Amino acid sequence: MEWKKINRYVLYLLSLFIISLGASLSIKANLGTSPLICLPYVCSLISKLSVGVVIFIFTVFYIIIQIVLLGKGFEKRQYLQFIIGSIFSFFIDFTLMLVNFVNPVGYLNQFLLLLFSCLVVAVGVLLEIQTEVVYLPADGVIVAISKVLKKEFPKVKPFVDTSMVIMAAILSIVFLGYLAGVREGTIISALIIGPIVKILQKYFDSPISRLFEK
Numbered sequence: 001m002e003w004k005k006i007n008r009y010v011l012y013l014l015s016l017f018i019i020s021l022g023a024s025l026s027i028k029a030n031l032g033t034s035p036l037i038c039l040p041y042v043c044s045l046i047s048k049l050s051v052g053v054v055i056f057i058f059t060v061f062y063i064i065i066q067i068v069l070l071g072k073g074f075e076k077r078q079y080l081q082f083i084i085g086s087i088f089s090f091f092i093d094f095t096l097m098l099v100n101f102v103n104p105v106g107y108l109n110q111f112l113l114l115l116f117s118c119l120v121v122a123v124g125v126l127l128e129i130q131t132e133v134v135y136l137p138a139d140g141v142i143v144a145i146s147k148v149l150k151k152e153f154p155k156v157k158p159f160v161d162t163s164m165v166i167m168a169a170i171l172s173i174v175f176l177g178y179l180a181g182v183r184e185g186t187i188i189s190a191l192i193i194g195p196i197v198k199i200l201q202k203y204f205d206s207p208i209s210r211l212f213e214k
Contacts, residue, residue: 011130
């Protein structure tokens with residue numbers, strides 16, 4: 001049983017690393033980042049702080065929002081989001097360093113890298129869903145809003161993602177003078193990552209779940 005728990009947490013950490021790697025690759029594609037990090041990415045350009053540091057600041061903000069919205073309904077184990085957010089922030093900066101040499105030339109190569117980044121993120125999300133350890137802070141906010149509005153998560157997520165993208169676009173234009181981090185890649189990521197996860201689930205749900213069977 002202990003090995004099952006270890007497998008679960010190891011896979012969860014792996015999922016965070018893979019998601020961060022996909023996010024970093026989307027940044028390098030330079031066609032717009034996914035809704036998950038577009039707002040922190042724009043804020044990092046404005047503040048000159050690293051993307052990881054800004055994501056940690058957002059982590060604290062996201063958790064405060066959840067506590068305010070849910071009150072006593074905020075599960076104690078979700079305080080682990082502080083740790084998870086810290087790890088994810090580190091992974092973002094670390095993977096950006098790892099892929100620093102990736103500089104696609106030409107739109108086609110950028111587009112192919114963007115598609116690959118979506119696949120990488122989808123693999124990470126698949127593992128994250130299967131392990132069911134704790135929400136990523138950004139997802140935790142969506143879950144909290146879903147509970148308050150008594151709406152299903154998939155119905156709330158598009159509205160929250162859209163709001164993040166709009167805020168990122170406004171901030172980039174106001175403070176940077178140009179549209180940064182929000183392009184066609186942002187829309188593509190929002191549209192195809194979910195379907196890719198569903199396809200992967202058909203083939204890998206059972207093999208992954210066996211790792212946690214008692």
